[in-house]
Amino acid sequence: MPRVVVFDEFGGPDVMHVVEEPVVEPAAGEVRVRIEAFAVNPLDRMMRSGTSPAIVPLPHARLGVEGTGVIDALGTETTGLRVGDPIILAAVPNASVNGSYAEYTTLPASQVVARPAGLGITEAAAIWVAYSTAYGALVEKASMRPGDHVLIAGASGGVGRAAKQIANQIGAVPIAVTRHTTRKDDLLAAGATAVIATDHEDVAEAVRRHTGGRGADIVLDMVMGPGQQDLLKAARPGGTLVAAGFLDPRPTPVPTSTPLTVFSYRSFEHTLDAVVVNRMTAFLNAGVRLGALRPAVDRVFALDDVVEAHRHLEKGLHGGKKIVVTV
Structure with missing residues (x-):
């Protein structure tokens, strides 16, 4: 059997x-x-x-x-x-x-x-899991567009890797956040335009440097926990933060008085919606065909x-x- x-x-x-x-x-x-x-x-x-x-x-x-x-x-x-x-x-x-x-x-x-x-x-x-989650968070939830600067926390993980490829496919600018300088080369090779290592850099200052002082248009937070406060400071006023992960088990302070739109995202929010799944499938098929998603x-x-x-x-x-x- x-x-x-x-x-x-x-x-x-x-x-x-x-x-x-x-x-x-x-x-x-x-x-x-x-x-x-x-x-x-x-x-x-x-x-x-x-x-x-x-x-x-x-x-x-x-x-x-x-x-x-x-x-x-x-x-x-x-x-x-x-x-x-x-x-x-x-x-x-x-x-x-x-x-x-x-x-x-x-x-x-x-x-x-x-x-x-x-x-x-x-x-x-x-x-499917990594790419549908990254697509749903960035495209469906945050309405990512060409030219957007996208800050990705948890960029070394499966969803973070997918998010960099998806941002590049659309024409956005993926900026990876990592805790370790030693991971910079790997993240650049995986598609990041720039990498910020928090063991040597302040996230908000580094993001402003990479965005001409504006801040990130979209923040994808796959980590959560107290570190989210630094990500909020790195986003431009009117930007969007999508909290889609749980890598840090510590409590995440509730954002208050922030000039951002903050979303919480879970993949089943969209993977049980046939209309969105059709869009996800078309996007994945195109990305695989073009060699952008792998x-x-x-x-x-x-x-x-x-x-x-x-x-x-x-x-x-x-x-x-x-x-x-x-x-």
Whole structure:
């Protein structure tokens, strides 16, 4: 029978184990996907460890919000797809029940999109979460335009890397923020126009220097915590800050008396909206076709080595590149 990764208690990577389960027949409007590869995301670690903001029912919980594969079966009333079509998962809102850490998963047909031509399986498994989040935050929420100076906090992470590529594709100017000077060259190579290292520079002063004294038009904060106060000072009056991450577990002071528009953003805000998903898909397809958008893959593991893949994630040595598991 097909294999699936489950966990019966919260804890470290060792709580995960592979079991065999029968395939689930798709209901009306659903598809069954034969998974070829999936990416390991920080949300997976939070669910597995019991620190996810969403409730994860135990035992026998599943993982995985991202992956790629082919349509294996269609439920009744499912249109626009055929068995054998290569797809990527565009939304897995209930990963604890039908996550992508499996040989098969069944979900609504509206939650898959065609796999962009030109992407290999490992890249396709790693593109949707980071790029849809960065696109949704910058384009849909902040209305990023050509020429905008975009300050990216958490620029070394997966969403930060995607945000730099998306800004460049539109013609905006991505400015990366990092805590370590040693990461400057890597961030410049990943598409940043300029890099500000907070271990040697004041963020607001450096941003004014890179923007002719104006400040950033858009701030993408993937970190949160007390450091957000420095980002607010770096934005121009009338600019926009989008808080889309949670890398710093410390409380984030509530912005007060700021001349900015401040948004909180979570990717499912848009990935469950079919109209926005169509725009996201068109943008990704164009970016892949032009060579502007390309996910960076760090290491690839086999399904039997999924515990080791999570151990690698927890070491934090992947530098924002994606960890992929092939099935």
